[in-house]
Amino acid sequence: MSKSEKATKALIERLGADQVATSKQERYAASMDNMRYSRMPSARIYPEDEEAVATVLELANEFSIPVTTRGAGSATTGATSPSENGWVLDFSRWKNIHIDPVARMAFVQPGVTLEELDQAAADYQLSYPPDPGSLKHATVGGTIATNAGGMRGAKYGVTRDYVLALEGFLASGDFVRWGANLKKFSAGYNIRDLWIGSEGTLGIITGAVMRLVPRPPLRATCLAVFPDARTAIECSQQILRTGTTPSALEFLDSQTVACTFSFWERKHPHLLDDLPQCLIKWKDKETPAILIIEVDGHQHEVETAMQGVLTTVKQATSDWITAIDEKTAELLWKVRRSCSQAMFELGPRKLNEDVVVPFEHQLELLDFIENLHRETKLPTPTFGHAADGNFHAHIMYDDASEKDSIKAREAIVRLMDKVIELGGSISGEHGIGLAKSPFFSLQHGAAEIAAMKAIKKALDPNGILNPGKLWERSEPWSFPRESVRMPWDH
Amino acid sequence: MSKSEKATKALIERLGADQVATSKQERYAASMDNMRYSRMPSARIYPEDEEAVATVLELANEFSIPVTTRGAGSATTGATSPSENGWVLDFSRWKNIHIDPVARMAFVQPGVTLEELDQAAADYQLSYPPDPGSLKHATVGGTIATNAGGMRGAKYGVTRDYVLALEGFLASGDFVRWGANLKKFSAGYNIRDLWIGSEGTLGIITGAVMRLVPRPPLRATCLAVFPDARTAIECSQQILRTGTTPSALEFLDSQTVACTFSFWERKHPHLLDDLPQCLIKWKDKETPAILIIEVDGHQHEVETAMQGVLTTVKQATSDWITAIDEKTAELLWKVRRSCSQAMFELGPRKLNEDVVVPFEHQLELLDFIENLHRETKLPTPTFGHAADGNFHAHIMYDDASEKDSIKAREAIVRLMDKVIELGGSISGEHGIGLAKSPFFSLQHGAAEIAAMKAIKKALDPNGILNPGKLWERSEPWSFPRESVRMPWDH
Structure with a gap:
């Protein structure tokens, strides 16, 4: 029995088969994102609650199993392509939304789509502006992980501008909160914004407080x-x-x-x-x-x-x-x-x-x-x-x-x-994933990459969270592209 | 000769006495912020250029000298109180401003005051909104270090919302840039926002690109x-x-x-x-x-x-x-x-x-x-x-x-x-410094503080950048308060 088979067996014993899908079909569907580069995970996990997430991380550390978090899988860079035989932690069923109309804030779980969030806000004449083309599908969790932008950035900025607080797990399995349902927070290091755009490599988001704005009539x-x-x-x-x-x-x-x-x-x-x-x-x-x-x-x-x-x-x-x-x-x-x-x-x-x-x-x-x-x-x-x-x-x-x-x-x-x-950026809103990893060292000098690696090591010493991305160079042009129909294909 | 005397001597040899003030008067003026808790540094350094900053950090690492960065010294928390016999790195003379009116951005050095920045923006019918009470004195660098807020946050947010890019130095003395003069940037870890609000403990800011907004008529x-x-x-x-x-x-x-x-x-x-x-x-x-x-x-x-x-x-x-x-x-x-x-x-x-x-x-x-x-x-x-x-x-x-x-x-x-x-924050806009350190562990759980400490260790292994703040508990109520007249006293 391979290490990943043992780990998945131990996970099923802890969480039950309902939360741990291992059919080929489930695993294949979770084996890629919109880049369509497939790498088969050994399990697709649908955690029922925070405790299940902690259990996944505990076993992932114990067995050294890479964990890739997944929302809709509409990322374009392969950021959501799991490691071969790794685990996919799927939050697409985490759908709760609660709106506070006076504070103009939404409390959301990561699997809520941007359209669902904006529709819920609309009931209170509020709006959630970020609109990547994929807003019917893209989830709050995924767009935070990539700091997604979109067509309304000209006036409304990007995802980062709307995240007031995040909660979730460090690689260690410790539960943490960064920020709160407050408009101002200046107490200690801002790890919230470090998580945003880190493509699932520094922590796992299980909840977010998002800022809403008055809905333009x-x-x-x-x-x-x-x-x-x-x-x-x-x-x-x-x-x-x-x-x-x-x-x-x-x-x-x-x-x-x-x-x-x-x-x-x-x-x-x-x-x-x-x-x-x-x-x-x-x-x-x-x-x-x-x-x-x-x-x-x-x-x-x-x-x-x-x-x-x-x-x-x-x-x-x-x-x-x-x-x-x-x-x-x-x-x-x-x-x-x-x-x-x-x-x-x-x-x-x-x-x-x-x-x-x-x-x-x-x-x-x-x-x-x-x-x-x-x-x-x-x-x-x-x-x-x-x-x-x-x-x-x-x-x-x-x-x-x-x-x-x-x-x-x-x-x-x-x-x-x-x-x-020209003094530009290799990515404005998609992130790096696998697709842009060859250019990462063009964007950042050696000291900058060393600082990022030091932070990764500090927050994920066993390297279990979505490894092989960002500064780890891939050859995206040589990857095979799966011929599958995805929900957003016209 | 004490370690700090040796270090200061070596620094004067490298930079010359013009950049390294050691008179009692200079050191006393740099020994406190608006909290008025004085701890005498062994030198107040006015770096002439980036190279001088690198030299300061090189020697600080070599001699283990704490380095506290200073703008106007209008912080209220003791964040700018240096370590006894440490060095103060004073950027109050770094005053360049350049405005790009089409991109609506300002390129500024850290010693520019908020009023100077807003006035420069006004020439182009633009505005820099953050307005802590101290805007005539507070500098861009200091307000970034504390993520200062102010009276116009209701509509315009806080300092963090206006920082597009930072450049400066890691504790190692390596020059780095986080972000660019771009409205979107999603390439790698966002260390820019980690620096913002970190009160000079993770890096030294020598330049910033700030977002401006159309000036409300x-x-x-x-x-x-x-x-x-x-x-x-x-x-x-x-x-x-x-x-x-x-x-x-x-x-x-x-x-x-x-x-x-x-x-x-x-x-x-x-x-x-x-x-x-x-x-x-x-x-x-x-x-x-x-x-x-x-x-x-x-x-x-x-x-x-x-x-x-x-x-x-x-x-x-x-x-x-x-x-x-x-x-x-x-x-x-x-x-x-x-x-x-x-x-x-x-x-x-x-x-x-x-x-x-x-x-x-x-x-x-x-x-x-x-x-x-x-x-x-x-x-x-x-x-x-x-x-x-x-x-x-x-x-x-x-x-x-x-x-x-x-x-x-x-x-x-x-x-x-x-x-x-009540689910609140111990600081909305002042930061922690010394004054709020007794409450830091109320705000953040053990796992959160451990993550912050791990990041500090990763980015400043010798602990030279503004040590003794944030999670290191002080007894602010027992500190003596200097009777001095500061520029903002009425």
């Missing part, structure tokens, strides 16, 4: 069409320069727009019927770049802000449309919501980086990506959050072609070198 | 007078319940108001002439409690918000006044800005706690403090940030009386026990 959306990326980005910067703070300021380059059109033509032709005129007229010409600009708030605030936005937009293009009703707005957003899936029109394999650069270097980055496209002949569709300098740059290729695979890999390395040269 | 202020704390706090909670987010929501209890009146009578009688009618009419009755409510933004936003505030206020009291011009507003704020100094009308010695409790327990806390006052006969003036549940509770006493000293000490321990019982 109105939003207005503008879709504007530009001949090229430069014109679009310059317009977005001008919007910010005038003092407006849009709730979203999304940029889509022409490759992204083109592949979305072709995805719709092939799979959802009815969506093309609803295209606004200002976009349709471009359909048979060279494909344009797009900005989607949203402002929200009270009526007067929205009107004033949208007026400001339009003054700027009209100086740059005559092709724009605005929406103030939800239905039209969602039509405008459809392009953005489809584009990530649509990229597979351009090639079966995707290298996906969510890089960030300082504002003044946005255009230099986009030019660099465009050059990569011209040089390699590989598609490089790019979209992102222009108010944050945060771009999702993709390289699409056919991994059946060794030549293209090498080209794609070389191109992504050059891209990441450029991002660092 | 208008503010409106309401001062409302209530017969007692209960009516005032219930009104403040009702304001929040209606969805308004005031930029300040300050509460002053009747003891605070009374001692401010008597301070003015004695020292600044002209201020009484400017008292608004709604307050004057109470002067000879039992002193009332006060709320000062400020809203800010564009005109329409301010008008709507103030209308909402007044609707609520009028249901609770008929004694209120509003100000929309700066001059009248500042008159209303005078009560609040004087009250901290005014407390010494009530006794020569102050025990000062900036506790936080969950919203639903605010009244229970204030009742408890009122009871302490009745039982001990010691003054317990209390004011604070009602939107944050963050109260400055004071016990004033004469330390020439041993009986009163013991009573005060016992009372403060009971207060802190109560705060913890």
Whole structure:
């Protein structure tokens, strides 16, 4: 009997088979995240309560079993890919929500999805703003572990800005609380924010207190069409320069727009019927770049802000449309919501980086990506959050072609070198996981990585929490990609 | 020659006497913060550049010399009191500011004061919101080290919410950067937020990138007078319940108001002439409690918000006044800005706690403090940030009386026990330093403190950075208090 078989047997004896799934089907489903790189765990554990979590950690330390925490598995970086024969600790059933409307706080368990949290807040005219594309699926626990961002960061920031307190377990199995249901807390080291974004390597979150904000009663959306990326980005910067703070300021380059059109033509032709005129007229010409600009708030605030936005937009293009009703707005957003899936029109394999650069270097980055496209002949569709300098740059290729695979890999390395040269970040909102581990030492110097490793050693001396990620270099381009349908696939 | 004399000699050889002040006067001025507990360092170092900081750390490790970083020395907890014969690393001359108005970011050195930063931002219609009472003196570096809050937290949060990136030195002398001039960064452990609030015990900050926000063009202020704390706090909670987010929501209890009146009578009688009618009419009755409510933004936003505030206020009291011009507003704020100094009308010695409790327990806390006052006969003036549940509770006493000293000490321990019982925090914005170290183990369990100690050991193995604070228990009530005039004394 192997060590992991012994450990799983001991765990079943302690927790019962109801909490410890070992069927091949269960383990396979928990063997990967949206990166679709499968490594089979020896058990998928559904802990019933805090005590069960402590038991899991006790045995994991005793038998040296790696433990990977899991929510929806919608991470894109392999951060949720467990270690081979390790344990997956699945919190997707931890669904409690309690709202305090006066304090504007939500007490949530980690398996609550962002949509569930926002809907619960809506009952009190409150809102939970962070909106990664996956908000129907992504869980509070997972988005804390990756410090997820999303489309509303321009005005509302990222997950970290909403976490008031965390509770859960150290690797040792000791229960801890960092912070409280308080707006101010300045008593001792802030391990709360150290846990946030640490991708399950420093502790296990079993509860969180999240900040809520008054729900903006109105939003207005503008879709504007530009001949090229430069014109679009310059317009977005001008919007910010005038003092407006849009709730979203999304940029889509022409490759992204083109592949979305072709995805719709092939799979959802009815969506093309609803295209606004200002976009349709471009359909048979060279494909344009797009900005989607949203402002929200009270009526007067929205009107004033949208007026400001339009003054700027009209100086740059005559092709724009605005929406103030939800239905039209969602039509405008459809392009953005489809584009990530649509990229597979351009090639079966995707290298996906969510890089960030300082504002003044946005255009230099986009030019660099465009050059990569011209040089390699590989598609490089790019979209992102222009108010944050945060771009999702993709390289699409056919991994059946060794030549293209090498080209794609070389191109992504050059891209990441450029991002660092521009003073940027290799990840704005996805985290590192396995996918970005090759670039970790570009981002951080030796002293910085040594400090992180020292903290890891201090808080998880046996190295049981989600090992093999972050600074431990993988070769993500050589990983096989599972062909499975995931809940968020269109 | 003692170890510290040898070390200081070696340091002068490396840096020159210009950077290493050893006169008694210089050392005395650097021997304490606003807690006024003096411990003489062996040198006050004014580093000229990063290299000098590295040299200081190199020698500090070699000779085991404790290093305490210093900005203005306006901390209230003794966090800036150096170790006896240690070194003070003084950044008050590091004053560079550079503003990027499109990115809405400021690149600042640690010695810049909050007022200097906000004034520099104002040139671009931007603002740096955090406003501890001491904003004319407190430095960026010091407020990051304590995660300082202040009066505008209700809408704008605390220092942590404005720090995008930090650079500086690990205890080892290695230069590091945490984060960048980017709005999103999700690449590796967030040691930036671990440094924030760690009171100089984990690293030395030599530069920061701070987030700025559009400068609100208008503010409106309401001062409302209530017969007692209960009516005032219930009104403040009702304001929040209606969805308004005031930029300040300050509460002053009747003891605070009374001692401010008597301070003015004695020292600044002209201020009484400017008292608004709604307050004057109470002067000879039992002193009332006060709320000062400020809203800010564009005109329409301010008008709507103030209308909402007044609707609520009028249901609770008929004694209120509003100000929309700066001059009248500042008159209303005078009560609040004087009250901290005014407390010494009530006794020569102050025990000062900036506790936080969950919203639903605010009244229970204030009742408890009122009871302490009745039982001990010691003054317990209390004011604070009602939107944050963050109260400055004071016990004033004469330390020439041993009986009163013991009573005060016992009372403060009971207060802190109560705060913890209510699920609160022993510090919302001052930090721990020496003053709150006796209560640290009330706030945090053994596993939590062990985790903090493990992190300290990992990042500062020789224990040279500001030792003896946080979890190392002091007896602050037994410390002598220096009689010196500090720049912020009225």
